[in-house]
Amino acid sequence: MSETPVSVTKKAEPQAAAVPAQATSPENGEVLLRVEGLVKHFPIKKGILQRQVAAVKAVDGIDFEVRKGETLGVVGESGCGKSTMGRVITKLIEPTGGKIEFEGQDITKLGTRGMRPLRRDIQMIFQDPYGSLNPRHTIGSIVSAPFRLQGVEPEGGVKKEVQRLLELVGLSPEHFNRYPHEFSGGQRQRIGIARALALKPKLVVADEPVSALDVSIQAQVVNLMDDLQSELGLTYVIIAHDLSVVRHVSDRIAVMYLGKIVELADRTSLYEAPMHPYTKALMSAVPVPDPTRRGAKSERILLKGDVPSPISPPSGCRFHTRCWKATEICKTSEPPLLQLAPGRQVACHHPENAEDQAPDDTTLLAVAKEAIEVVTLARTDTEPEPATESEPDSEPETSDVADVTDAADETDAADSGDAADSGDESEVQPSADADEPDDVQESTDK
Amino acid sequence: MTELSKTGAAVGEPVAEGPSKPPTAFLEVRDLKVHFPTDDGLVKSVDGLSFKLERGKTLSIVGESGSGKSVTSLAIMGLHRLGARGKNVKMSGEIWLDGKELIGAAPDDVRRLRGRDMAMIFQDPLSAMHPYYTVGNQIVEAYRVHNNVSKKVARTRAVELLDRVGIPEPAKRVDSYPHEFSGGMRQRAMIAMSLANNPQLLIADEPTTALDVTVQAQILDLIRDLQKEFESAVVLITHDLGVVAEIADQVLVMYGGRCVERGPVEQIFAEPQHPYTWGLLGSMPRIDREQTERLVPVKGQPPSLINVPSGCAFHPRCPYADLPKGGITRTQRPELQEVGGDHFSACHLSPEDRTRIWTEEIAPKL
Ligand SMILES: Nc1ncnc2c1ncn2[C@@H]1O[C@H](COP(=O)(O)OP(=O)(O)OP(=O)(O)O)[C@@H](O)[C@H]1O
Ligand SMILES: Nc1ncnc2c1ncn2[C@@H]1O[C@H](COP(=O)(O)OP(=O)(O)OP(=O)(O)O)[C@@H](O)[C@H]1O
Ligand code: SF4
Ligand code: SF4
Ligand SMILES: [Mg+2]
Ligand SMILES: [Mg+2]
Numbered sequence: 001m002s003e004t005p006v007s008v009t010k011k012a013e014p015q016a017a018a019v020p021a022q023a024t025s026p027e028n029g030e031v032l033l034r035v036e037g038l039v040k041h042f043p044i045k046k047g048i049l050q051r052q053v054a055a056v057k058a059v060d061g062i063d064f065e066v067r068k069g070e071t072l073g074v075v076g077e078s079g080c081g082k083s084t085m086g087r088v089i090t091k092l093i094e095p096t097g098g099k100i101e102f103e104g105q106d107i108t109k110l111g112t113r114g115m116r117p118l119r120r121d122i123q124m125i126f127q128d129p130y131g132s133l134n135p136r137h138t139i140g141s142i143v144s145a146p147f148r149l150q151g152v153e154p155e156g157g158v159k160k161e162v163q164r165l166l167e168l169v170g171l172s173p174e175h176f177n178r179y180p181h182e183f184s185g186g187q188r189q190r191i192g193i194a195r196a197l198a199l200k201p202k203l204v205v206a207d208e209p210v211s212a213l214d215v216s217i218q219a220q221v222v223n224l225m226d227d228l229q230s231e232l233g234l235t236y237v238i239i240a241h242d243l244s245v246v247r248h249v250s251d252r253i254a255v256m257y258l259g260k261i262v263e264l265a266d267r268t269s270l271y272e273a274p275m276h277p278y279t280k281a282l283m284s285a286v287p288v289p290d291p292t293r294r295g296a297k298s299e300r301i302l303l304k305g306d307v308p309s310p311i312s313p314p315s316g317c318r319f320h321t322r323c324w325k326a327t328e329i330c331k332t333s334e335p336p337l338l339q340l341a342p343g344r345q346v347a348c349h350h351p352e353n354a355e356d357q358a359p360d361d362t363t364l365l366a367v368a369k370e371a372i373e374v375v376t377l378a379r380t381d382t383e384p385e386p387a388t389e390s391e392p393d394s395e396p397e398t399s400d401v402a403d404v405t406d407a408a409d410e411t412d413a414a415d416s417g418d419a420a421d422s423g424d425e426s427e428v429q430p431s432a433d434a435d436e437p438d439d440v441q442e443s444t445d446k
Numbered sequence: 447m448t449e450l451s452k453t454g455a456a457v458g459e460p461v462a463e464g465p466s467k468p469p470t471a472f473l474e475v476r477d478l479k480v481h482f483p484t485d486d487g488l489v490k491s492v493d494g495l496s497f498k499l500e501r502g503k504t505l506s507i508v509g510e511s512g513s514g515k516s517v518t519s520l521a522i523m524g525l526h527r528l529g530a531r532g533k534n535v536k537m538s539g540e541i542w543l544d545g546k547e548l549i550g551a552a553p554d555d556v557r558r559l560r561g562r563d564m565a566m567i568f569q570d571p572l573s574a575m576h577p578y579y580t581v582g583n584q585i586v587e588a589y590r591v592h593n594n595v596s597k598k599v600a601r602t603r604a605v606e607l608l609d610r611v612g613i614p615e616p617a618k619r620v621d622s623y624p625h626e627f628s629g630g631m632r633q634r635a636m637i638a639m640s641l642a643n644n645p646q647l648l649i650a651d652e653p654t655t656a657l658d659v660t661v662q663a664q665i666l667d668l669i670r671d672l673q674k675e676f677e678s679a680v681v682l683i684t685h686d687l688g689v690v691a692e693i694a695d696q697v698l699v700m701y702g703g704r705c706v707e708r709g710p711v712e713q714i715f716a717e718p719q720h721p722y723t724w725g726l727l728g729s730m731p732r733i734d735r736e737q738t739e740r741l742v743p744v745k746g747q748p749p750s751l752i753n754v755p756s757g758c759a760f761h762p763r764c765p766y767a768d769l770p771k772g773g774i775t776r777t778q779r780p781e782l783q784e785v786g787g788d789h790f791s792a793c794h795l796s797p798e799d800r801t802r803i804w805t806e807e808i809a810p811k812l
Binding site for chain 2: 042127183187208245300
């Protein structure tokens with residue numbers, strides 16, 4: 001447990017009496033991981049010759065640093081490339097381009113053998129707990145695998161250490177001999193966490209580490225990760241869609257959109273004054289755990305345009321097909337990720353809460369005028385039939401969403417990837433990275 | 447039997463009568479038990495659960511990870527008896543859906559209901575989808591099993607469904623394989639599959655855990671639409687209390703395979719009556735507040751389901767276990783009792799103690 005005794009006034013329980021490690025994390029500490037121009041494309045091949053005809057641009061040029069001992073949160077729409085980014089920086093799959101440096105060493109080109117000594121230091125917690133656990137192994141053997149593979153003998157023996165780890169994540173000895181299918185969703189997720197933390201790595205990339213956990217066990221795991229961070233100086237990259245959790249655990253947060261980072265900021269400023277329009281929309285959609293506020297306070301910005309295809313992303317700013325502030329320049333020129341305030345980087349021509357970067361360009365694109373709908377939530381039982389609600393036989397709401405995108409613009413976001421065209425000869429190359437069983441110690445690419 | 451409240455679902459009250467008594471609600475679960483024999487002993491995953499749910503209503507089941515939420519839903523869907531799982535499960539109790547009892551029913555009858563009258567969104571999309579078939583083919587199959595239509599018609603339906611769950615370029619993505627989707631896209635594909643036949647009962651097990659909030663909002667709207675259009679009953683399992691607050695009519699809190707509290711959603715948030723529920727509410731990180739303090743989990747470990755703690759299963763972790771007289775919490779299992787309008791709690795604390803603790807100790811900290 002942590003050492004700093006702090007007068008946390010109200011929450012007097014013993015477990016509450018410490019400040020999370022990240023609150024004190026180094027502002028300008030040493031860089032542990034540096035990523036430059038990182039790109040990962042999944043080729044789409046066609047025909048007998050398997051000619052590459054296009055690519056899913058899952059990660060398309062991102063730069064960031066992670067400092068020693070800090071937690072970087074990563075958020076963004078489903079499918080925007082978060083998991084892919086995580087797999088690339090842990091070298092579970094090979095990047096298409098760009099550079100990855102770990103502790104100053106360029107690891108971009110390291111192969112399986114070159115990476116082996118680093119495997120111990122860089123661990124990943126997978127998004128899909130079931131897919132990442134070998135169904136034929138018991139939990140005991142899955143969690144002890146890292147010790148076997150790295151030839152590490154913990155004090156008191158492997159079995160004892162594994163039991164300690166399981167207990168730390170809220171599992172009990174009665175689980176030791178069970179197989180993955182005999183566990184609940186949240187229990188599987190905790191097994192993945194125990195495995196990743198086994199060797200006390202330096203960097204842990206955690207892909208939705210607590211999404212399947214009830215709030216109490218979630219709190220327990222978050223606190224455990226905090227403790228390890230302050231005890232061992234661990235560094236985390238935490239990918240999560242739960243913005244309350246991200247707010248709690250992160251020092252800084254990167255917001256991704258369609259393969260790019262659109263905003264990078266410390267947690268307080270990001271939540272209090274988001275600058276990128278996408279970040280703003282994202283924040284507004286968070287449900288608040290208070291039924292009395294249902295209908296009243298929960299106003300949210302609903303993005304109406306559909307997520308464009310990562311096969312041929314929109315020109316200029318990738319968000320312009322859904323942004324309510326988009327102007328001509330947004331369509332033609334890609335906004336660079338710029339520092340607009342201390343510690344805040346944003347890629348937008350017309351940011352919120354900051355100076356307009358292209359003040360002369362004021363004419364909104366046609367699509368911008370219909371890009372969003374501000375909705376309030378309606379109760380299902382008390383309210384008769386609010387006017388905004390579609391009649392049973394009228395068009396479903398989502399269909400006009402589709403229309404918006406279609407009519408939206410000429411950037412062919414809509415009729416983009418004929419590459420994705422699924423003619424029978426077209427095939428998205430399955431990379432060898434399907435969630436790996438418990439030998440994630442080895443790079444699985446190739 | 448208790449009069450149904452205005453909010454529709456009445457859940458959890460002790461049901462004493464024999465199997466002959468006809469159900470009064472659309473879905474009625476009575477004294478459900480699901481046990482798994484293992485080498486280490488009998489795992490009592492669900493151990494005496496009862497609830498009711500009316501058409502057009504949403505019941506949220508919340509509770510600790512491993513408390514039996516998914517096992518309950520699989521039981522309703524008749525999925526425990528299938529395949530390798532079936533060999534190793536003991537089930538008892540009654541599950542009534544629209545007047546039909548399912549636990550004693552022939553597997554074929556249950557299969558006919560499954561996918562048409564009742565559908566489930568599984569917690570784990572990867573394990574519920576076949577890796578070697580395209581997403582589209584799996585939806586087409588789900589639709590054609592219960593509808594006598596051509597492949598072409600079914601495919602149109604599949605594209606429409608993928609569109610409704612927000613998959614970009616559905617006409618193209620319909621031919622992707624599950625591994626080519628991101629985690630959240632897989633989850634949405636599964637939601638599309640389960641909605642294919644406009645089910646009357648939808649069980650959604652953590653339907654939005656892998657989804658970002660914008661897509662989550664869209665999916666919740668979709669479930670609401672389904673409910674409005676077809677009067678479907680929805681059981682929503684989630685640990686996201688924000689989602690619960692937003693969509694549920696009734697809430698059922700599970701701990702160690704049993705219901706410890708249930709009631710109308712407003713009541714559960716405004717005046718929860720069980721120490722475990724207090725613990726849950728207290729451990730939540732809140733986005734609407736700057737939070738620099740440490741999170742407060744319920745202390746202690748989840749209970750063993752093999753050697754379930756005696757008396758109240760929560761007693762080893764309950765800060766108030768010593769308040770009720772005579773150590774009764776350790777010897778006698780508390781039954782669900784009405785503590786307010788249509789609101790039930792299984793706890794030995796006296797009403798005065800509960801009110802005092804809630805208003806003085808718990809609520810001010812939330
Ligand atoms: N092996 C693969 N082959 C082809 N395309 C892929 C592959 N893996 C991912 N993709 C595509 O890359 C894009 C990004 O996927 P990724 O899994 O990184 O998203 P994500 O941000 O993690 O989303 P989620 O929040 O839903 O998990 C998606 O469009 C996905 O379909
Ligand atoms: N086949 C099985 N054999 C033995 N035990 C099992 C089996 N399936 C489930 N269990 C146990 O039953 C309990 C209830 O599992 P269930 O999946 O219902 O939990 P849950 O409430 O859905 O949790 P979560 O929120 O983590 O998904 C768990 O403790 C689990 O370990
Ligand atoms: S204002 Fe322009 S640059 Fe900024 S997010 Fe909107 S479209 Fe992109
Ligand atoms: S019965 Fe006793 S141990 Fe159980 S919740 Fe109530 S006070 Fe706590
Ligand atoms: Mg992902
Ligand atoms: Mg579950």
